[in-house]
Amino acid sequence: MPEDRFRAERESILVLAKKMCEAGLVVASAGNVSARVRDPLARAIAITPTSIPYDVMTPDQVVVVSIESGAAIESTFRASCELPTHLAIYRHRQDVDAIVHTHSPYVSTLSALRKPLPPIIDEMVVYFGGTVEVADYAFTGTDELGANVVRALGDRAGALLSNHGNVCVGRDLAEALHVALTMESTARVYVEALRTGGAVPLPEESLRLGRAMYDRRRDPQRGAVPNR
Numbered sequence: 001m002p003e004d005r006f007r008a009e010r011e012s013i014l015v016l017a018k019k020m021c022e023a024g025l026v027v028a029s030a031g032n033v034s035a036r037v038r039d040p041l042a043r044a045i046a047i048t049p050t051s052i053p054y055d056v057m058t059p060d061q062v063v064v065v066s067i068e069s070g071a072a073i074e075s076t077f078r079a080s081c082e083l084p085t086h087l088a089i090y091r092h093r094q095d096v097d098a099i100v101h102t103h104s105p106y107v108s109t110l111s112a113l114r115k116p117l118p119p120i121i122d123e124m125v126v127y128f129g130g131t132v133e134v135a136d137y138a139f140t141g142t143d144e145l146g147a148n149v150v151r152a153l154g155d156r157a158g159a160l161l162s163n164h165g166n167v168c169v170g171r172d173l174a175e176a177l178h179v180a181l182t183m184e185s186t187a188r189v190y191v192e193a194l195r196t197g198g199a200v201p202l203p204e205e206s207l208r209l210g211r212a213m214y215d216r217r218r219d220p221q222r223g224a225v226p227n228r
């Protein structure tokens with residue numbers, strides 16, 4: 001059996017997917033995780049397979065896919081059905097090296113309401129880059145959903161998907177997961193605030209300072225996404 005040149009990437013995806021599940025951001029085999037493979041010549045991503053629960057998933061089941069063609073490379077399993085959305089983001093955001101897609105409860109509540117998540121806590125602008133917008137509805141797994149998500153994401157670190165969940169992006173898997181965890185906790189604050197009279201918006205100056213911190217953490221060569 002030939003050596004697997006994508007072994008490290010497959011293992012990293014699996015570790016992160018299990019963390020996402022254990023954190024309660026998804027259940028069973030829901031959601032998905034991807035990251036660019038390290039070899040730039042491969043121009044590919046590693047992504048979780050479709051329909052395999054995270055507690056029994058193994059590294060060899062993680063799928064490597066060409067970013068340009070969407071074809072699987074040296075893989076035996078089928079990629080997550082949300083592959084078109086992942087590919088659309090990697091094609092449009094050179095600064096993004098990892099993506100986490102979740103159905104976390106409070107994020108999904110806002111996505112069902114089709115309500116954007118405004119920055120009502122200081123750290124939200126620093127980590128997300130501004131309001132988390134809602135992508136127009138399209139059925140799961142379609143190219144149309146991918147295009148809608150790219151539009152809603154803009155240059156920020158996350159977007160909600162109408163009647164579905166969210167996507168969170170980062171320069172690595174840990175950063176994308178951090179965005180997902182922060183988004184769920186702040187979505188909870190926002191939903192609770194809505195229930196009890198509504199949140200007071202952040203002052204304009206705080207929005208400006210937070211966005212400047214987000215921008216400072218972006219790689220000046222490639223543009224984008226904050227550090228934790």
Ligand SMILES: [Zn+2]
Nearest residue numbers: 031103164165
């Ligand atoms: Zn989903």
